[in-house]
Amino acid sequence: MTRFVKPRKLSEWKQQQVLEERFEQKVDRLPEDGLTEDLDLNLKTLHEMLGYSNDLIIRDFICETPRHMRASLIFVDGLVSTEIIDDQIMRPLMITPVAEYKEHLLPPTEAVLHIKRSVLPIGEAKESAAFKDVVKSVLSGDTALLLEGCRQALLLNTKGWEKRSVSEPTAESIVRGPREGFSETLRVNTALIRRRVKDPDLRVKNFSVGTRSNTDVAVLYIEGVADHNIVEEVQRRIQDIEIDGVLESGYIEQFIEDNHWSPFPIIQNTERPDKAAANLLEGKVIIVIDGTPFVLIAPAVLSQFYHSPEDYYERFLISTLLRFIRALSMTIALLLPSLYIAFSSFHPEMIPSKLVIAMAAGRATVPFPSVVEALAMEISIEILREASVRLPGPIGPTIGIVGALIVGEAAVSAGIVSPIMVIVVALTTIGSFAAPSYNAAIALRMLRFPVMLLAAAFGLYGIMLFMILIVVHLCSLKSFGVPYLSPFTPRNLLAMGDSVIRIPLYWMKKRPNVFAESTDNVRLKPSSAEDIKPDDKWKTEPQTEEEQDQ
Amino acid sequence: MTSGKQNPKRKKNKTNSSPYKMTVQQAMSLNASTIIGVGVLTLPRSVTDAGHQFGWYSVLLGLLYGVLGIFVVVKLGARFPGKTFVEFSSEILGSQKVKWLGPVIRFPLILIYSLYWALVCSLVARIFGEVVVTAVLTNTPLEVIVGTMLLLCLYLAWHDVEVVTRVNEVLLIIIVIPVLFISLSAYQNAQMEFIMPLVPYDGYWFQLLQGSLPVMTSFLGFECMLMFNKHLQEDRKMMRYQIYGILVPGVLYLLIVIAGIMAFGYEELSRQAWPTLELIKSVNVPGLILERLEAVFLGVWVAAVFTTAGTWFYCANWTLSELIGRPHKRRWITVAYVLLIYLLAMRLGGNVQELFRTTDYAGYGGIVLAFVIPGLLLLIAMARKLDHRGEKEEESREAS
């Protein structure tokens, strides 16, 4: 049973708190009563709670330090590192203690504390008396140490499952920039971000979402930079989610986004830690979800979908040019086929006369109207694209080339498709790949089809109708209270320097308060830009040469 | 909610207690893009009809009237911050002792405004349809063109005011840049002889004054600020930006009219049905992929028409809903209203000449509604010393 709670206005705060309580109750369906002094009973209860699962391992042994007593280690096979258990837990516990301990035998209750304090060389250990905590910890890779005659269990961090190492991100590849990508482990991911932003103000807040999956979700933001209203809103919406399982960040995204019907992505995702860090610095909120390398960035605005982290690594002229190219290619991906339809079947007077005759000749054998031709070609290229994603790695590109080249060529020579149409489709497809953000590209791919139909009905007027419809829709969108079309509207000149164009880094002296708190918006100390002015260097260099000569 | 420093902008967006306030630039764009509409296509002809090669003086005069008009409207609105025209008109016209007097007196007035906006919206949609059917889509039924345009207006009317302002802000750029490009590139065919002499002599001044009347109607659209007054900031810059909002279309009109006169001469202009389109037809852009730019211009012009018709319909709908005391996003009323406008658009004038005449009459009515009545209301408000400036701030200060 999934139930999504729509993001709710703050005025309905009370109602939401009621919901939160109900949510808590669901999580607390584990027995409230704590551990007993009877080890066997405890083990039996645990066994029953976990339904005698085969991967649950209970290791009984005799503990020697600090005193001779029965003890049990409980852990889930595969989630723990057996090396840690062998070397750091079992070994110290089982060695006969030095003489002094033998003399004052500690009572079992204090033994737990003693073990935690002075026996086990384990980084993270905490005692707990509730079965609920024990089960939760054990399921997330901890090892529970239960002692005979002790009402407390020691929960030891032994997480050590098989995980993918940090590797190069595959979905967002860039030429210049770090090669690290996020992996599937929450802690690794937060660490990757933390390593880039060593700011004491960086906050990491953990949540557990999913009544059954109990997935860890971390919300990251920089206190004082991120607008705290947005931070609160993000946290509130995450807490509102009542779903059984969260398997990927897309689950969270779909529950906290503002408009479910919009084709445009309202939350950005990335697998690049550098991009996440840059967004943190802009005042955005990062949501990291355990089990997926894609982290969410909220809020998002339209102009970010053609930005790439590389834009900031390359020099500004090049980046500006690249952004123009990307904006152009996204326009091509959206509009080129419909423009072809509009021009060829409504306004041929706009095409140069010599070209129009060649085009007419190319179309002479084509039995379909250009809209059908375009739709057929676009659909088949979509099929090809979808198929090449599923194809086994090595033959994927080959089939792609075979499909595109051979089918296209054959279609032209069979006279089903005009040669210009092949160019149009090819450009459209390539254009949609130039978009750095995959989900924005999908939106454009999708919207291409209705525009084509409208272009077939009204020509350029139809395209314009559609564009106005889209503009009105985009204007009505908001991402966590931030208008989707900012900084274009409401206009923010400071932020516009980093939208279609990318002004030099040393001009970005202030942080635009589109996402950020307006209190502390200094990005660049005023002096630093002057210090590195090239003329100063120019003056000093000859002097040093002279000195060397002397 | 935790306490702390609140970003004032965001607070407004999230809570319903304090309404959305547009920025000064947004007010400017709203004003400018509402004004730029169907007039662009015929303006060079209509001003040179009376004023011959001095026609562009009429545009200057019209611009002057427009500035005056917006001055009155903003001054009037500034006395009642956070209130729409519907709300403050009853306060101006009524009395505090007899509570029912204001609403009763304002009722016909507001109804006239609402119907006027509906009428001009339908006229704009109709003229738009006529141009499209004449010049580009000759076989497409007029009903479909007008209908699709009104559907877009309907879609806009379903949204909040902030969406309307944002749409206008975005589309203004899309409108201004190509129009600027086209009017500037028309100067490649310009001949100084056609616009000389620059100073009109005695006989022409009266004709120019006459010619400025149709120009005045091309500057209509700023009266929408009476309604949007509710969402205007109390900002000293507001007046300045509102005047910029008139200046943007003013300069654009001036450029197009001068380009038309210089490229064609007034005698050629008088023979053309849509002079601006002809202007684009004679622009030769070497090396461009497209040989003829009319269809592209008409595409851009769709946006200009949409911002005009859409905003007017929004105002018509908003006025009516406030008058009958229902939230203006009640959808079925809006749908009914748009249907009415559609029928009106199809009934207006059999031929193009009749349509132009109806437009002239509507324009003269518009001059009364945009210049005269706000002026009178401002005088009454000044006489009665009705001024709510700064009251809101005090209230909020007390509250916090």
Added chain:
Amino acid sequence: MKRVRAVLPFLLFIVLMSTVTAGCWDRRELEERTSVVAMSIDRVDEKEQSLVKISVQIPIPIKIVGSGGGGGEGGKSAVKVMSATGYSMADAMRNLQQRLNQQLFYGHTRVVAISEAVAREDLSAIVDSLRRSPQMRRLLWMVITPQEAVKLLEADPKLEQIPIVYVMDLMENGSKSGIVPDITLGRWFIDRSSSGSDAMANYIQSTPREVKWHGLALFNDDKMVGHLEEDLSWVLMQVKNKQIGGDVTISCPQNASRVDGIGAYLTAHPKKVHVKTTVAPYQNTFKMTVDVMVEDDIVESMCNADFSKEESYRLVEKALAAEMNSRAQKMIEKVQGEYGVDVFGMGNKVRANYMKQFEQLDWKKEFPKTKIEVRYTVEVRRVGMKMQ
């Protein structure tokens, strides 16, 4: 209510989409249009009635080489010329349409040829039709032909697949290099409408194998009244449009003939033209003074001139200026004296400067009385790669 809000835009979208399926009224594919690239207008007598005969040149796409569809057949013509008659332009077009399987499309018409006979009668009906049609370009070339206009469409110079492209390029390149005046349909409209100027049009001669620009046709209102030869047209172009015009060949100022008795000539190529036009009141009427300064390059000389000496330049310059002045004089006599049409646009200049007086005049009657003076000065800038 919330759900309605989400669904309504989609309803709207569906309505929009249903219009798409309901009909695509104006959609007509490229191959479903018969693109007219050139049109000619003649007048014929049929059944004792004078009818308009319009002919169109239509390219046949699949015959065009390199267009992909079926590859061109080199020998056969890639265009078809069709004619039809009618009471009016529209009537003739309708008659033509009846004989075609696809809709005629005039959006690509680049040349409209009108026979001199038609032009000398009256152009107003034709112009009205051209003005009204939204498909017609303003930038198409309107030309007058001495013989039947359809002959121009039938002429095939063989250098272009579509013969009219040859004419089009001839005009376009000519106007770019300043040999052919840039008179498009729109330009004609403007000159025709203005009360201070009269219109002119290019005059094109054709044989079945060749096409040639042959000066200008001069109009009085909608009627053609005269024709100006190339060399006189070039003077007019220099005076009016600052276009450079064609090369000028004169007899050598130094030696009238070469040794063997054959004439000795010198050819100069104008590089740049500076024009200063002033209009001033002059004995009850107006006077237009045009100072033309031409920068020339010597491209060929059979003269005994030593171009390392300053005097030779002066001599040549003087001779060239004299030649140009005499041509100008001839041109003015013809245009003002013989035809009395103000193709200079002098009226516009008078109006620009003396508007009050102009308004009281009937310029058509006034123009023949006015005085026009053209004064040439020539400067030779370069003499090419050879000095002596």
